Amino acid sequence: MSRALLEVQDLRLTFGGVTACDGVSFAVGEGDIVSVIGPNGAGKTSAFNCITGFYRPTGGSIRFAGEDITGLRPSAIAAKGVSRTFQNLRLFGELTVLDNVRAGMHLRMRQNALDAILHTPRFRRSEREATQEANRWLDFVGLRGDRAAEARNLPYGEQRRVEIARALARGPKLLLLDEPAAGLNHNEKTEMLDLLRRIGELGIALVLIEHDMGLVMKVSRRIVVLNFGREIADGTPEQVRNDPAVLEAYLGRDDEPTEEGVR
Amino acid sequence: MRATAGDTSQDGRPRRRLPGNRSLAGLGILVAVLAPFVDASDYALSVMTSALLFVMLAAGLNIVVGYCGLLDLGYAAFFAIGAYTSGILATRLHWPLLATVPVVIAAAVLAGIVIGGPTLRLRSDYLAIVTLGFGEIIRITATNLSITGGPSGIYGIPGLDVFGVDLSGPVGFYYACVAIVALAVLAAARLGRSRIGRAWRFVREDEDAAEAMGIHTYKVKLAAYIAGAIWGGLAGILFGAQLTAISPQSFTFLQSALILMAVVLGGMGSTPGIVVGAVFVSVLPELLRGAADYRFFLFGVLLIVVMIFRPQGVWPSRAAERLTGRGRSGTSEEPEGALQ
Numbered sequence: 240m241s242r243a244l245l246e247v248q249d250l251r252l253t254f255g256g257v258t259a260c261d262g263v264s265f266a267v268g269e270g271d272i273v274s275v276i277g278p279n280g281a282g283k284t285s286a287f288n289c290i291t292g293f294y295r296p297t298g299g300s301i302r303f304a305g306e307d308i309t310g311l312r313p314s315a316i317a318a319k320g321v322s323r324t325f326q327n328l329r330l331f332g333e334l335t336v337l338d339n340v341r342a343g344m345h346l347r348m349r350q351n352a353l354d355a356i357l358h359t360p361r362f363r364r365s366e367r368e369a370t371q372e373a374n375r376w377l378d379f380v381g382l383r384g385d386r387a388a389e390a391r392n393l394p395y396g397e398q399r400r401v402e403i404a405r406a407l408a409r410g411p412k413l414l415l416l417d418e419p420a421a422g423l424n425h426n427e428k429t430e431m432l433d434l435l436r437r438i439g440e441l442g443i444a445l446v447l448i449e450h451d452m453g454l455v456m457k458v459s460r461r462i463v464v465l466n467f468g469r470e471i472a473d474g475t476p477e478q479v480r481n482d483p484a485v486l487e488a489y490l491g492r493d494d495e496p497t498e499e500g501v502r
Numbered sequence: 503m504r505a506t507a508g509d510t511s512q513d514g515r516p517r518r519r520l521p522g523n524r525s526l527a528g529l530g531i532l533v534a535v536l537a538p539f540v541d542a543s544d545y546a547l548s549v550m551t552s553a554l555l556f557v558m559l560a561a562g563l564n565i566v567v568g569y570c571g572l573l574d575l576g577y578a579a580f581f582a583i584g585a586y587t588s589g590i591l592a593t594r595l596h597w598p599l600l601a602t603v604p605v606v607i608a609a610a611v612l613a614g615i616v617i618g619g620p621t622l623r624l625r626s627d628y629l630a631i632v633t634l635g636f637g638e639i640i641r642i643t644a645t646n647l648s649i650t651g652g653p654s655g656i657y658g659i660p661g662l663d664v665f666g667v668d669l670s671g672p673v674g675f676y677y678a679c680v681a682i683v684a685l686a687v688l689a690a691a692r693l694g695r696s697r698i699g700r701a702w703r704f705v706r707e708d709e710d711a712a713e714a715m716g717i718h719t720y721k722v723k724l725a726a727y728i729a730g731a732i733w734g735g736l737a738g739i740l741f742g743a744q745l746t747a748i749s750p751q752s753f754t755f756l757q758s759a760l761i762l763m764a765v766v767l768g769g770m771g772s773t774p775g776i777v778v779g780a781v782f783v784s785v786l787p788e789l790l791r792g793a794a795d796y797r798f799f800l801f802g803v804l805l806i807v808v809m810i811f812r813p814q815g816v817w818p819s820r821a822a823e824r825l826t827g828r829g830r831s832g833t834s835e836e837p838e839g840a841l842q
Contacts, residue, residue: 355696
């Protein structure tokens, strides 16, 4: 692992009496690919929401590129180069696919209201460049559907790609993907694996929450395992696979009801 | 610039062409220019001028409600602020109306910040209540201050005079309004198709996702509010010039509700929609004048019927983009086709 890009230290988050994160610590290096796994309700998405500013942690600190970002608003964190997707797709459904991807470029577009009203050359240039870039990202994620149509009309798998394209268009150093393969069929999962690897090749650090162990084992360099808001293991796929604590968390002991296990 | 991957699928299906925004705009202006040739009585001109002002108000409120998705029930307040600011400057300090424009814009921006600043953190239903209250506060303040002329308001507002050209007559003023309102509608539509306009829609569609893309949703909402306030304020100047007198009764909740109705009825976020909606809402009560006391009743029934059978508005906005030429979509003049 190279220099730490993201350092989560002793992250705590409670909602009233419920503890979602109970002292989670992990680090992600530049260009690293880390999976966060754990049973449902282990605090994975809560940790994501803390890192990206959607929840304000009750305790602990989050540092990104050496800077403390704990408790900043989501847009400020996104502006620093942390991008994300959501567990349940959060596309701008009534807007076109291209517009969805242009959202990622909002901070980089050089035009103001007056440029827009007068259609100045600067406005035309910035719109043109945004469209080109949006198209490039859609090509990168391999979108097959209609880019000029409303995003909600695309099939589910395609919408996932659009969401990733939008997150990439933000120009992140760190990309957090919340269950990128959920609801995808076998072929789509294979393509997703390839896409994740290509994102890694761009030098973007990836953190993913994922339940598909096949995918997790293939793509991750490191795996962090959470259970009941705590990390119970952190290591290479090999180490984690054989960790007794992980097996117990997933398969349960005799006195616990066995969940659907590795979903 | 585009790689080939997307091209075939993109152009594989025949795309229904959108009616060009330019031809629609041209048609609208043509109708407005020719209308006085049908009936140029003072009454007809005053109805048509009012309709134009209503179009401008709807264009402004459309930024707030249609683009950004913020429910505003007190929009007439900005209209009032514009009308009173320019009215006071014109009658007390004898400024020409044109000179009041920068002051009105400043006042509208300030009002937008004062009302938007604390309230835009609220979720929509609360926002609606607060804006409703704000609308009433402005009206009641105008009723009680002496500088605003109290309940009787301000009279003797001069007509429009643009660099020595007298446009205070009904015909001259009507055509001045056609030009100004056309520009205002064009400017609002262009804003809607720009970086900030997209950000407004991102906020409307999903605030969290917008934040995750680095969009400061609070600032973006405030910008929508301020833009709406400017459009409303400028329409207020024209309103004072048209009637030469303004009073608090012109800025009631009913007025705010009617402007909102024009936007909702026409189709939120749709430029042709809100123009049609505004003309409809402002002209229809006049056309129903024959029905005397029943006209507002008929008006209400009609609105309910439209909302039942066409809840998205008579001319809803539909997101689509025109990709010009095969494989060179990246070089097209993008904003042209986006979201009409």
